[in-house]
Amino acid sequence: MHTTETFKDLLTDKLTRNLGKNIEEATDKDLYYAIASITQEEINENWLSTRRRYDEKNERQMYYISMEFLIGRLMESNLLNCGLLDICSETLRELGRDPENVYQQEADAGLGNGGLGRLAACFLDSIASLQFAGHGSGIRYRYGLFEQRIIHGNQVELPDYWLKEEYPWETRNAEEALSIHFGGEIHMHKRVDGSLEVTHKEADEVHAVPYDVPVVGYNNQVVNTLRLWSAELPAETAEILAESESKYYHHLDHMHSIEQISGFLYPDDSNYEGKELRLKQQYFLVSATIQNIIRDFKRRGKSSLKKLHEKIAIQINDTHPSLAVPELMRLLMDTEGFSWDEAWEITTKTIAYTNHTTLSEALEKWPVGMMESLLPRIFMIINEINERFCLGIYYDRPEMRDLIPEVAVIADDQVHMARLAIVGSFSVNGVAKLHTEILKKREMKPFYELYPKKFNNKTNGITHRRWLLQVNPKLSEVITDAIGSQWIAQPLKLNGLMRYSNDAPFLEKISDVKQHNKKILAQLIKERTGITVNEYSIFDVQIKRLHEYKRQLLNIFHVIYLYNEMKENPKLDLTPRTFIFAAKAAPGYHMAKEIIKLIHHVASVVNNDRTIGDKLKVIFLENYNVSLAEKIIPAAELSEQISTAGKEASGTGNMKMMMNGAMTVGTMDGANIEIFDLVGKENIFIFGLNSDQVHHHNELGDYNANAIYHTDDRVKKILDQINGGEFGSQEIEFKDIFYHILYHNDPYYVLKDFDSYIDTHEVIERNYRDQKTWQKMSVANIAYSGKFSSDRTIHEYAADIWKLKQIR
Structure with missing residues (x-):
């Protein structure tokens, strides 16, 4: 247990070693980084032991995929959960410093917008505090939604570059980068054994580089992981482009288009390019995450991939990560050699979907042409899912044939993401009792009639x-x-x-x-x-x-x-x-x-x-x-x-x-x-x-x-x-x-x-007076x-x- 004296000694040591300053010379920003370094050292030991314990126990783990994690500032939260908040604040006051001013040196992480992202952050806190093996997966946006200024009553949006200074809670793991592919052509060849070999040619390759942020459980030595993916140009591609002076500007343009993928939270989608960028972001997130899940599962080496669903649950937070369904199918079939039926069984026993809205405009849809051009293999799989799903209704539920246009995954030249998520998951939950009842009785009534056992309610909560x-x-x-x-x-x-x-x-x-x-x-x-x-x-x-x-x-x-x-x-x-x-x-x-x-x-x-x-x-x-x-x-x-x-x-x-x-x-x-x-x-x-x-x-x-x-x-x-x-x-x-x-x-x-x-x-008014x-x-x-x-x-x-x- 630390005292104010031992904590003061740690602070002095950090400031001397890292900055060559004593406490009297240190700014509030210096103190913030020194305290973050002390806290991170406390966290790292537990982080490593948590990962080892999960590997040894080989119990089921959960991955929470969300386009948003509105984690806010982590300094006070991490200090609190490590049991250091009171002693740190007291030490600062003894030094004549205002703890509030020191803690406020941290920028709010620009990783979310509203309730959806804040809920995800609360969930991660509770998962770690309750000692469950559960991890978050999101995008490391360089810019948040926007910084709001009000000028003459009008909202003006400025860039929210929250990463302009070092973020002390993240660890870059470049050696664990994964490749994501966009565009190109799909070629299929029948092997001798009758199975299909799928190759993807002329595609644009993007590297997904993980940055890990610790999720600290309250007073229990558990540290889970929020893995945030950054889109980067593969090193070998950069070298090839850099070799040719004539390709220099093409290189810059290509690099910019890749960096945009993890550039902005919710880019403007009022035009085709913006819509396409959002779709890229969503596929980038789910592809990196699911590749990572399969790689970790195989690294543990204790079970066959046929039993993936026995050891892994994937929760998709709203419709944004719905491409997890076809991406898991793609990896199981094209990379791991499973048949369609085997892959579909594993997928539909692994993925669960949370719906967050009754507003039809918030249930995402993508133009077929865009999906087919940007993600050709994924579109082929979605198309097959849709064909099999609609045929199933036609033959197995003839009384519902007239409803096929209302439930088809592809309809009106659009890919309907909420429908894809429902068809490809084993659980569909609303987030309050009324909301779930509206989904069942109105907004998703045909699906409820098809899959009554899938639907359930989980009323939201806060940490x-x-x-x-x-x-x-x-x-x-x-x-x-x-x-x-x-x-x-x-x-x-x-x-x-x-x-x-x-x-x-x-x-x-x-x-x-x-x-x-x-x-x-x-x-x-x-x-x-x-x-x-x-x-x-x-x-x-x-x-x-x-x-x-x-x-x-x-x-x-x-x-x-x-x-x-x-x-x-x-x-x-x-x-x-x-x-x-x-x-x-x-x-x-x-x-x-x-x-x-x-x-x-x-x-x-x-x-x-x-x-x-x-x-x-x-x-x-x-x-x-x-x-x-x-x-x-x-x-x-x-x-x-x-x-x-x-x-x-x-x-x-x-x-x-x-x-x-x-x-x-x-x-x-x-x-x-x-x-x-x-x-x-x-x-x-x-x-x-x-x-x-x-x-x-x-x-x-x-x-x-x-x-x-x-x-x-x-x-x-x-x-x-x-x-x-x-x-x-x-x-x-x-x-x-x-x-x-x-x-x-x-x-x-x-x-x-x-x-x-x-x-x-x-x-x-009357009540307040009493x-x-x-x-x-x-x-x-x-x-x-x-x-x-x-x-x-x-x-x-x-x-x-x-x-x-x-x-x-």
Whole structure:
């Protein structure tokens, strides 16, 4: 065990050896790299022993393939899981340094965008902390999604070059590089024994070079691996091109096209080249990963490849890695010599698929011509899968023949990736109870009828170690003082807090912690925006990707409504409210960008109105990422989870804010329903249409947004204000939003749910004024949040899908 003295000695030694500096001379950046080096040494020993233990035990392992891993900063997480966070922070304070400033030297890893990537990161944490043999596989993007700047209310995207400085947590393993091939021609020859020999000629070769990042289990000496693949030009190709001066520019162009594969997270796909690059990225990831899985399996040499599915589970996170199905088939047949039937049996017993959306536009499709040109052998295999699948329905399920166009993997000159994933996997899971039921009954109903045993639910979760223990140490301390520390290993034990729901001193401690966190956030808001907010106002928070179905628009309409009420009645008795937004809009998503602009222009009017003062403030914090979320969530009092019912698969922000004592205001959508079931209607604020009602209106087409506009004076005034430039100017009007709502019939039911939303916020206002009741509600939310730990989710995956044993 380290003391502050021994840790100080280690720091001194690292700074002297690596930089020739003493502690007094060291910058915060120097200290960060020195601490990272100390931590990495602690990790490496366990990393090696974990790999050896997995090899010796030869138990089943799982590989989690995802286009995103939103891991955030790893310094504090790694220190925490190694048992070094408190001693490191204390040492820095003794040295007169602010630990926060040192830890903030790390850039947020640009490996993800939103909930999909953050979920993957939480899963990896839980897998290691629960001592399961499970690893992540992704792409080492040099640039993240983008760095968001707001200029005159407009989102501007700048490159997010998160790797411009050394990333201390990664290890490059160039000797384990693998070859990936694109384009070219396929030639097939029948061997003497009747089997087919497949050769791929004139293809472009790319090297996939692995960079390994340790995934550290909490206090248990387990270190799993997140393997990130970087696309690079093969050395021999570079030499050949470099030899000829005439080929120099071709070489540069070729090198650039290869490096683009791992260049940007989600390149712009509004044109053919962008779409093709996305497809390249997806194949690059799955080919490298599956080649790597087979190589490791053969290296262990304890089983025949016929038993691959007995030792390996592959989980594909959403539709992006669906090419894992044909790629595993290709390797088993073309490289390992299996017949189609043998390869299909192994593949369909190895791959499992998680669906994350009910939005049809998010279920990927690729043009047949593009797939055939870029991945000729893969397309041949997909085509064969489709032929056999459709013939199977035709002959075995004649009652479903009419549905073949709805389920065919290739239809309308498109390759449907979700269909490919369902057909080629042994498990299809949704990520919340409602989401799974919608998949089974509506979105994927024909597949459910074909494969009822494949479908199952695994409600998402979050790692409570990061989202409570790490980001809210004062609350964690209050919890541990009350119920002991067992909740850290067994989060369901948080329900022991319910014994204190009427304990006045305990409720006061909870209130003091929230106020402390609000003060910290208020300081950050002042630093970043120059705006002073009332620390005793309600901190009303909506932080998530900007999308119409998430309905940030409904939230800002509520702000406008309150502002109008206060202007009409200056003596209105209203609890001060600070509305906090943070969100990125996809670069090509015009309506989302318009909503960001509207939020800023409303904020400009409201925040500068002296007659309103500090009773109402609107804050938009730019460049939302994990590190910013870690500051906002502990301070949140109201968690806005207001998606159109039936559109949000699960949500995990709702779980994070609940775990930190915020109350949810939300629709009966995604995991909100399961929060409602746990905490009861008295500890959550539910409003609006449910998913059945939304579906009913969609089916009948009987909703009329214009009717609400003409009969609800509040709605009419708000829409007329944004259309008439009241929140902007003659040059800045929001006619696109106005016309989208009224002339596209309000597709996300913002106006329909407006009245219910306003009424619910009035209930929230009354509850907040009774602080004892509010604190009891807060404690109930914290107490029941243990159910939403990703530890529970991973236990369910491990038992029901992956069939993993804990390797202690």
